[in-house]
Amino acid sequence: MAPSDRLAGALPPPPPLPPPPPLPPLGAPTPSENHVSISAPLLQTAGAGAVDAAPLARWFRRIEVFLSMAGLSASTPLGKASAASALAVVGVALPALAVAVSPCRGRGRGCDEFEVEVFEVCVLLSQAAAAAVALVCVSRKMAMYGLRKFLFVDPELGLRIRLQKEYVAKIKGFFRTLVWWILPCFAVKVIREMFRFSNIFHESSWRSCVVLFASIMSWMYLTTIILSSCMLFNLVCNLQVIHFDDYGKLLEQDSDPLVYLKEHLQLRHNLSKISHRFRMFLLLLFFSVTASQFAILFKTTAYNGPINFTNGGDIAVSSVVQVVGLVLCLHAAAKISHRAQNIASLATHLFLRDFSESDLESLESGSVQGNSHSTAQLASYMSSYHKRESLVLYLLANPGGITIFGWIVDRTFLNTILMLELTLALFVLSKTIVIPARTLVLNHTWFP
DSSP states (O other): OOHHHHHOOOOOOOOOHHHHHHHOOOOOOOHHHHHHHOOOOOOOSSHHHHHHHHHHHHHHHHHHHHHHHHHHTTTHHHHHHHHHHIIIIIIIIIIHHHHHHHHHTTTTTGGGOOHHHHHHEEEEHHHHHHHHHHHHHHHHHHHHHHHHHHHHHOTOOOOGGGGGHOOOOOOOHHHHHHHHHHHHHHHHHHHHHHHHHHHOSSOHHHHHHHHHHHHHHHHHHHHHHHHHHHHHHHHHHHHHHHHHHHHHHHHHHHHHHHHHHHHHHHHHHHHHHHHHHHHHHHHHHHHHHHHHHHHHHHHHHHEEEEEEHHHHHHHHHHHHHHHHHHHHHHHHHHHHHHHHHHHHHHHEEEEHHOOOHHHHHHHHHHHHHHHHEEEEHHHHHHHHHHHHHHHHHHHHHHHOEEEEEEEEEHHHHHHHHHHHHHHHHHHHHHHTTTTTTTHHHHHEEEEO
């Protein structure tokens, strides 16, 4: 710099640098490109997202309150003790007391037309065993994971806005199916108990009402526990069906095969967790229901006295409730296994549609002509072709589904179990509901 310039004064300072962009808060998640490309906007804690999540949050609270009242979501030692005490008192002690104070006890053949003690004890033990299995298995997992993680609804990752209505519809279906199965059985149970108690209680009306109320309340409690646990597993599977349907829509988009692979791995991981959490529940429920059906069948077959709706109607109602609960579980498991296996066929169909032989021949003819652009396009095409082919081969080799110690619960498995359980249930119903042939012969003789 010249001396004259130094005398004139110093140069103006350089302009200040622009401030750096604000950093995200510590601990904030940074979604990857793949996750952003396949996910819809997530629910926010405030604003419009909170308004959209309000119906789902309300239904989650309702189902949580319902499960708490049934004793299926006890997480504290006091709650577990209360649930076990309720099962012992309401589920076992009350019906046992009703059988013990019955006027037919000790009368022998004189009261068999209205009540058979061995039938009542068999029904009590079968229902108590199924309810104990449901209470122990489901409440233990609910205490470990909580309701949202138990249903695979993670609040930290948020929920896709377009799935809110489907989630609410599935939860409404949980309560609707539960009511539709409990109400008819409850009506049959009440009618049967009224017929029975009107014929065996003649001395004291208040005693008859007390025993009747205790018997119906005990049955309602045990039936609610059995069907609620089965419907809870059904709800878990139905919520995963939503994600499999959403994954089928994702396959129709033109995305990177790695995105498809990542999403499918997450779905298989969820199915593996569901299988692990419910395998003991499904296995013990199957053994309990099957053993109960065999025991009831043996007792009704060995009994030589008359069996009618009054003394055997409780057997029919109990068999229907237990078989329905098992079928609801197995149907939901087979449904989601079928959806998981259908993904491979859908991916194969889309692969053949997108990569036809005519397109491949046209690109090969372009490369033969020596066009550099066609050659680069062919290389990109073949790379995408091999990625999609590898994805299809992976889906065909890893279909996924609900498993019980390695045995996949698909439609073949469901048909086998359904045939066994319905055979036993129909034998029991034929003994208790169908009019005996001897009665038909007598009626034909009396009324020619």
